[in-house]
Amino acid sequence: MTPEAALNPSRRAIRREQRRQAWAIHGGPVGFGVALLGVALARLPLPSRRLRERLYRTAFGKKYPPGLNEAEMDRPLAEYPTLNALFTRGVRPECRPIPAGTPQFLSPCDGTVQDVGRVEKGRILTLKRIEYTLESLLPGTDTAAFEGGHFAVVFLSPIDCHRVFAPQDGALHEATHVPGARLLVHPPFQRPEFPVYTLNERVIFRFTTPLGPCVMAMVAGWGVGNVTLPAAPDFRPRARRVTATAWSPPLPVRRGEWVATFELGSTVVVVVPPADGVTCAVSPNDKVRYGEPLFTYPG
Known part of the structure; x- marks a missing residue:
């Protein structure tokens, strides 16, 4: 659908x-x-x-x-x-070794891979064959650079570490808060009549990296109502309208650097640009930890 x-x-x-x-x-x-x-x-x-x-x-x-x-x-x-x-606990660094200098986008969080695939005609496909346009997922974002690229959807359960990390070296340019619902993001509860990634509250991060642009959307679920940014403690989402916070100059980030936190269970969607020879390192239902590769680009 x-x-x-x-x-x-x-x-x-x-x-x-x-x-x-x-x-x-x-x-x-x-x-x-x-x-x-x-x-x-x-x-x-x-x-x-x-x-x-x-x-x-x-x-x-x-x-x-x-x-x-x-x-x-x-x-x-x-x-x-x-x-x-x-x-919102941390994890001992030795438990999450971060590969240095590799041409990869890394998982930004611990969780279970719900879906992974290509962006085709501006769309991504998630569980139960529910399709989403990038425009509906990422309002206010120029998505043209991601046509033919790849996406990954990672679901965090309450036992996972709920910190979110940069998937590559680069710079954080903007965080956009989109107010919305608190429908469950748990895979069994997703229904085509209620497309959660279009309806739910979320915060969208826009990065530039040596591999090209990258966007990451933190999608809130039931009981999740607070996203904080360690590098920007003054970040304050508004309840009733889309608001964007831009940094000039952009905030430099390193792969595996803690950039945001949310509470209870939720979902992170990562969208990366196209390139010849990209390989995907994960499959649906894989358990993944932050710092592990999602996509590898030609060296």
Whole structure:
């Protein structure tokens, strides 16, 4: 189903669908209420180290087996004072070696590859054969340079590190915030009637690199409402209109450098330019970690 053929749901319909999805994933209104409470209290410090360890291990291990990978965390589990701190944790550098100088676009995050492929006639194809135009995904972005290029869609679950990193050396020129819905980005809940990458809130980053331009879209999901930029602490998205923040001169970035963070589960879409001989290093359903290659260009 193409974007042109997709329905244009009303705000009321979107709100109903958000509620339906949230109830479904949490097992009904009671579970949904508990989840809402968890989101509301995500920044509330937990008073006891023992309580933190028990809560974190039980909650994540039971709902998202095999649970959190404590061996790679940048500090012991009990030292994360809030759920938000745990979601936005760092990873010890030795657990994420970043290849230097390779002609590759690297994964900007930990997660599972939902889809990967070519940009054809300005479109990308995601799960359940739902097509999106780059214009609908990336409003306000000149997408001509990406025709014939490649894209990758990486889904982050709640047990993944929720920091997002630069996929190549280069410069960050602009971050564009697009307000929108909070439909679930979990693959089983995506429906053609509610194209999440067109409807959901997102932040779009525009880079230049030695391999050409690159755009990266952080797509918010249910419960995700805050994107921060370590290099630009004054970045403040607006709730009701598209806003762009540009840097002059652009911010220099190195591959694997932390550029943004969001909370709970969500999705990152990477779009890269065309070139002869590009090879794809990942396939749908692959587990990927930030710093691992997505696309390799001829040397």
